Amino acid sequence: xxxxxxxxxxxxxxGILHATLFYNSGLVFQTTFPQSNVNIPELGKFxxxxxxxFEKLMEISKFEGETFQKLIFETKNVVVxxxxxxxxxxxxxxxxxxxxxxxxxxxxxxxxxxxxELIDQDQADLEEIKQEEAx
Numbered sequence: 001x002x003x004x005x006x007x008x009x010x011x012x013x014x015g016i017l018h019a020t021l022f023y024n025s026g027l028v029f030q031t032t033f034p035q036s037n038v039n040i041p042e043l044g045k046f047x048x049x050x051x052x053x054f055e056k057l058m059e060i061s062k063f064e065g066e067t068f069q070k071l072i073f074e075t076k077n078v079v080v081x082x083x084x085x086x087x088x089x090x091x092x093x094x095x096x097x098x099x100x101x102x103x104x105x106x107x108x109x110x111x112x113x114x115x116x117e118l119i120d121q122d123q124a125d126l127e128e129i130k131q132e133e134a135x
Contacts, residue, residue, distance in 0.1 A: 005114050006030065009093075017078070018094040021085075022047050029089070047092050050082065 010016045010032070020031040026048035028040050050071065058066045071082040077097045085091055 006032065006091075013095070015096040015098075016093055017096060020044070020047065020092040020094075022090055022092065024048055024051060024088045024090070047082065047090070051090065 006019045006021070010019060018032045020033065020043060021029040022031075022044045023029065026041075026045040028044035031038075031040055031043070033040065033043065051068070054068050054071060058064065067084065068082075069084055073080040073082075075097065079095045079097055081093045081095065083091045083093070
């Protein structure tokens with residue numbers, strides 16, 4: 001169901017090359033990157049570090065308590081947009097450089113809200129499984 005929502009977003013914006021749903025812990029929930037040539041755990045870890053670094057920047061700058069809504073990193077050929085979905089969930093979109101200008105998070109907000117619900121629900125299920133295994 002989560003992948004279906006991601007695919008809907010990708011259809012609406014053909015310039016999206018890949019999408020990765022991940023938790024603040026670095027755990028990748030879903031990605032369109034092929035495992036054959038991308039180290040998925042490393043990708044999730046680094047995306048989580050980006051979020052953490054931004055939070056530290058806000059703290060150092062005395063903007064404590066501010067949380068990001070979206071972070072944008074742009075090169076000539078690729079734009080990466082990290083969107084905050086829930087308290088612990090995020091979506092990283094990798095877009096073609098020239099097409100990223102037309103991309104708007106607000107246009108896909110309903111899909112993002114649905115992704116947030118699904119990923120947060122699955123996180124709760126993971127926590128429950130961990131507690132059961134610990135017994």
